[in-house]
Amino acid sequence: MLKFPVCAAIAVVIGFTGTATAEDAAELAKEGVPAYRLCTACHSLQPGIHLSGPSLADLWGKKAASIESYGRYTEGLKKADIVWGADTLNAWLANPQAIVPGTTMTFRGVEKKETRMSLIAFLRQAMAEGGSAKVVKDGLISHDSAEGQIPPDLSSVGENQRIKEIRHCRDAYYVTTADGAEFPFWETNVRIKTDTSARGPQKGEPVLLRSGMAGDRVTVVFSSLAEISLLVAEKC
Ligand code: HEC
Incomplete structure (x- = not known):
């Protein structure tokens, strides 16, 4: 008789902690959005859209420089033995040049550790499979920010521009x-x-x-x- 309530209590505690953690993660991810805006100049979260930098879609847990359709990786990044996760992103985003000297990611880095932590919480969602659509659906960022600062669409401009x-x-x-x-x-x-x-x-x-x-x-x-x-x- 005693066993059941104990188990139930544990289940409740585990359940509760799980929810709280998910909420914390969501909150932290939200705080990371302003820092992510800096990335949109060079990166899209949508699969296959490459700007100056490669698309960041589905990169969580993947090896660095592994997107075949992006042909502009540096030799340094290709040779670096990096798999993208919280630790590797923490080092990379603090100072890309220190991790891959000569990298073409000309970004001075995110200095503050707390800012990096929230940015990485955001990237954990955004760089997961299907993450681009999810962060937009969850209201974390707009469709435009997820797409990144792609050049203007020139396929249907007015007569004064053609x-x-x-x-x-x-x-x-x-x-x-x-x-x-x-x-x-x-x-x-x-x-x-x-x-x-x-x-x-x-x-x-x-x-x-x-x-x-x-x-x-x-x-x-x-x-x-x-x-x-x-x-x-x-x-x-
Ligand atoms: C000025 C443009 C620029 C900015 C700003 C920039 N990046 Fe990059 N990023 C690049 C380029 C170019 C590369 C490819 C580097 C190489 O090949 O050495 C890259 C590579 C990466 C990679 C590795 C991709 C892969 O396929 O392995 C990640 C992850 C990344 N950037 C994340 C970010 C994040 C997050 C931000 C914002 C905090 C950011 N970048 C800001 C240009 C930029």
Whole structure:
């Protein structure tokens, strides 16, 4: 007779502790969200979306530098014998350069231990399998933050950004947009980029992006490397 209530009491205690721990973990993960915002400049939590850094999806418990579709890992990270978990992330996020000298993760590190602990509590959820969808569903971060700071979608921009013609003459590029306007830009103010992803420009229609205070600096984004030589001609 005595045994049952004791077992029940233990079960209750275990059950209670379990819940409290899960709640603590959830609370700590929430506190880690502001620190994670720094990562979104270079990382997405969504599988297969690589920015400057690789997607962090499903990396918890995985070997470092193991995402095949990310081709820009340093030799140092590839050779480092790291499996991502609380301890390895703690060291990496304190000072990436100290763990992998020469790493291209140009991030000075999270100095405060408490901040790292909460960030890692967040990453434990976010980097688990299916974690990206879960942290969004749980209201920890927005869909946009989970996606990371991906470049703007250039596949459906307006006529004033779609380039119909681009020619080079003397020290300038003359850019004609789909609405018929032609603009001269000093060649030194023009950056040429490619975005070969599905979110890049339509084929044959590079996109004009204005930047700089006066809009005098521009970026012309092509959908492929071949298009640069196909579409830009010397013509005065
Ligand atoms: C300035 C861009 C940048 C920022 C900011 C940045 N990272 Fe990175 N991260 C990278 C790059 C680039 C790599 C690949 C490094 C290499 O190959 O040496 C990387 C690698 C990683 C890896 C290893 C990935 C793998 O596949 O093994 C993890 C984990 C990681 N970063 C987490 C973070 C977290 C968490 C933050 C925020 C606290 C962060 N990073 C901030 C650019 C960045």
